[in-house]
Amino acid sequence: MQTANHMTNTAAGGTTRKAVVLLSGGLDSATTLAVARAEGYECFSLSFDYGQRHRYELEAAGRIARKAGIVHREMAIDLRALGGSALTADIDVPKNHHHNHHHDEIPATYVPARNTVFLACALGWAEVLEAGDIFIGVNAVDYSGYPDCRPEFIQAFETMANLALRAAVEQTMRFRIQTPLIHLSKKEIIGKGISLGVDYAETHSCYDPAPGGLACGQCDSCRLRKKGFSEAGIADPTPYACESS
Amino acid sequence: MQTANHMTNTAAGGTTRKAVVLLSGGLDSATTLAVARAEGYECFSLSFDYGQRHRYELEAAGRIARKAGIVHREMAIDLRALGGSALTADIDVPKNHHHNHHHDEIPATYVPARNTVFLACALGWAEVLEAGDIFIGVNAVDYSGYPDCRPEFIQAFETMANLALRAAVEQTMRFRIQTPLIHLSKKEIIGKGISLGVDYAETHSCYDPAPGGLACGQCDSCRLRKKGFSEAGIADPTPYACESS
Numbered sequence: 479m480q481t482a483n484h485m486t487n488t489a490a491g492g493t494t495r496k497a498v499v500l501l502s503g504g505l506d507s508a509t510t511l512a513v514a515r516a517e518g519y520e521c522f523s524l525s526f527d528y529g530q531r532h533r534y535e536l537e538a539a540g541r542i543a544r545k546a547g548i549v550h551r552e553m554a555i556d557l558r559a560l561g562g563s564a565l566t567a568d569i570d571v572p573k574n575h576h577h578n579h580h581h582d583e584i585p586a587t588y589v590p591a592r593n594t595v596f597l598a599c600a601l602g603w604a605e606v607l608e609a610g611d612i613f614i615g616v617n618a619v620d621y622s623g624y625p626d627c628r629p630e631f632i633q634a635f636e637t638m639a640n641l642a643l644r645a646a647v648e649q650t651m652r653f654r655i656q657t658p659l660i661h662l663s664k665k666e667i668i669g670k671g672i673s674l675g676v677d678y679a680e681t682h683s684c685y686d687p688a689p690g691g692l693a694c695g696q697c698d699s700c701r702l703r704k705k706g707f708s709e710a711g712i713a714d715p716t717p718y719a720c721e722s723s
Numbered sequence: 724m725q726t727a728n729h730m731t732n733t734a735a736g737g738t739t740r741k742a743v744v745l746l747s748g749g750l751d752s753a754t755t756l757a758v759a760r761a762e763g764y765e766c767f768s769l770s771f772d773y774g775q776r777h778r779y780e781l782e783a784a785g786r787i788a789r790k791a792g793i794v795h796r797e798m799a800i801d802l803r804a805l806g807g808s809a810l811t812a813d814i815d816v817p818k819n820h821h822h823n824h825h826h827d828e829i830p831a832t833y834v835p836a837r838n839t840v841f842l843a844c845a846l847g848w849a850e851v852l853e854a855g856d857i858f859i860g861v862n863a864v865d866y867s868g869y870p871d872c873r874p875e876f877i878q879a880f881e882t883m884a885n886l887a888l889r890a891a892v893e894q895t896m897r898f899r900i901q902t903p904l905i906h907l908s909k910k911e912i913i914g915k916g917i918s919l920g921v922d923y924a925e926t927h928s929c930y931d932p933a934p935g936g937l938a939c940g941q942c943d944s945c946r947l948r949k950k951g952f953s954e955a956g957i958a959d960p961t962p963y964a965c966e967s968s
């Protein structure tokens with residue numbers, strides 16, 4: 479049996495649905511938050527301190543949430559204990575390598591089971607908040623090598639989620655994982671965000687910034703970002719340490 | 724396509740499969756570890772410091788792993804940030820209440836999405852270790868009120884796991900979630916553990932121990948434990964602060 483998600487009354491007399499939004503502080507998650515708010519959700523944003531190389535992205539997430547006036551939580555989870563990724567361990571972040579879109583090439587920056595862990599935590603918070611929707615800015619186009627960014631993974635997670643929770647057993651709620659960017663190119667994501675008023679100067683994308691947070695301009699994430707702005711015909715507000723290639 | 728899980732050579736010239744075992748330090752997880760070892764797995768145990776009220780269970784997990792001579796990791800994850808359970812928040816642990824087995828009663832000690840989060844972390848470690856099996860001591864008999872202890876949840880998690888990981892995309896591994904205790908009564912679990920040499924004096928079950936770690940003897944977990952030993956006709960090695968009811 480599927481029943482309506484919980485509603486809360488608004489000052490205007492209407493109802494608002496609550497949503498947990500995974501907010502890393504990057505371009506994609508900031509756009510995802512803007513989409514969720516534009517759709518009328520009361521948003522609760524969640525970031526993870528998982529042993530990243532730096533805190534610039536987390537600081538960006540906090541700023542974005544504060545400007546949006548929403549409840550924001552930063553949750554500590556020590557994924558370094560598991561090892562295995564250039565984003566957390568002592569493996570070099572690849573620079574200026576040829577980024578291809580083959581489905582069988584998985585980047586060195588892939589963190590084992592990261593989206594599974596993040597969605598699991600978001601699910602726990604969603605249950606406590608009685609929020610039926612979880613938004614995540616995964617993208618199957620530019621990051622086709624990350625298995626946990628694919629629609630079939632998201633669908634399987636949603637199925638599992640609806641068997642995992644008290645509210646699912648009591649049949650008072652149904653949980654949805656919403657991925658508004660999953661089929662968009664970086665150009666299309668930036669275009670959508672600009673139309674919704676996202677201030678991309680607030681966001682942080684670089685995997686390997688200089689001290690102070692200046693984006694390197696060379697890692698995969700910087701290169702995709704620059705290419706996206708270029709293709710969208712929009713000036714990239716990001717200062718980069720290096721403008722090469 | 725399903726291929727064989729990775730094997731490592733042993734000194735004896737045979738092969739060993741690796742397994743990640745979720746080890747809380749309680750009776751069920753200690754028994755689960757003994758089952759996995761008896762089946763010939765090379766075991767890697769994982770515990771979570773998730774903001775429990777005390778560390779006695781975590782200390783028990785460390786002792787059990789050390790005696791077994793296996794690699795053990797304790798991972799910090801702040802589930803308190805999500806709120807909502809008597810095991811982490813400021814909600815009283817129920818004492819001496821009538822524990823019934825109705826499927827629609829969910830205990831106040833339920834932690835939102837806990838097994839989902841723990842299994843997600845175990846999955847990340849399994850991928851790094853190239854371990855195809857994850858053991859978890861969930862039980863659908865005595866804890867029928869916990870949705871994330873049911874076989875249908877475990878099956879859905881396994882399906883999701885095989886879409887989440889690099890190894891699944893590359894089709895070099897297949898992940899299994901093993902739940903050897905899921906259909907056993909506490910009496911049967913204790914009988915199995917005793918036959919495998921588990922020293923239950925090393926384990927900790929109490930939700931609300933006295934300072935120093937002495938089990939209360941009154942919470943749901945203590946009561947189930949005492950009843951299990953009693954029904955198995957085995958002397959319970961646990962000292963309790965209180966022997967009531």
